[in-house]
Amino acid sequence: MINLREYLYNLVKQIPRGRVSTYSALAEALGDVRARRAVARMLAENPRPIIVPCHRVVMSDGRLGGYSAEGGIQRKAELLMAEGVPIRNNRVLNLEKHLFTEFRTEKPLKRLRAEQERLARLVRIEDIVENTRTIGGIDISYRGDVAYACMLLYDSVRGKPLTAYCSRTIVSFPYIPTYLAFREYPAIEMVVRGADEKPDIYMIDGNGILHPLSIGVASHVGVSLGIPTVGVAKRMLCGEVRGAGKIRKVVLKGKVVGHAALFGRAKKPVYISPGHLVSVEGALRVVCGVSRHRVPEPLRLAHIMANNCRKSDMRLLPEFGLKIKIIK
């Protein structure tokens, strides 16, 4: 996987002295304006200020934005003025005149988009599993760049958890809306491949085909590993909710791609969509079968376990009376 962070830092080095660029322009140079917040985050964590001149990156309206390096925003203003960029009231004057956007770039996010399009063509929305007796709920918790992933094997017949598989990995790819899978796939793959039990279906925290390119993290994982997956998200990424009642349809580009469902005493719905090798109705059925609270049990418990992994840095104590296995 491409190191987007270093790629960004190299783009920032292209901004000449006396010029400035913007978070959006850099996101565009990475290949998608959706990455603007990720650009801001990565620059906030810039380990080599001045060498990577992130002080030359400002907001689209000319305001300076943040500067978390030594000296703060005052220092950012001083550096820019010393380089000949006029600043008044923490704002770049005549931004157009000083704006640099002519980056030499291969727009790496475009390649990832192409990869998503390739995977999207391989998604199969049809039920291949008769009985989804066991479900593997997968969730990830983070501390900085450390990802604690948990797959919780859940017995949907007896309504109880069986085993928790936990792993710890380092992530480098930032969170960018619609590119979530590139951040989470490695950790998910590790926990799926490392487990010595195979659930009948996997439930993943995030969307399946309820995604602008029909390839949310659940579908991405399903196709990449050839496993049946269901996506369950707590917030809406795209599409429209139609109808009334506890279970409503979610429509995207004129097609029903999932459901918005209220479980327990929830006031906010969860958004259910097929990942791979399951139908829209099949995905809903699987989730309904294990839902007592807002979030379905396999994911709710996986979430708790992943959090425990993070807080204890993997020094886990037995909980819920289930088996815990650490994947190395």
Add this chain to the structure above:
DNA sequence: GCGACAG
């Protein structure tokens, strides 16, 4: 105040 795009 609006826009506010999963984790």
Add this chain to the structure above:
DNA sequence: ATCTTGTCGC
């Protein structure tokens, strides 16, 4: 997702 105290409600 994470940063965060006490507080509210079932």
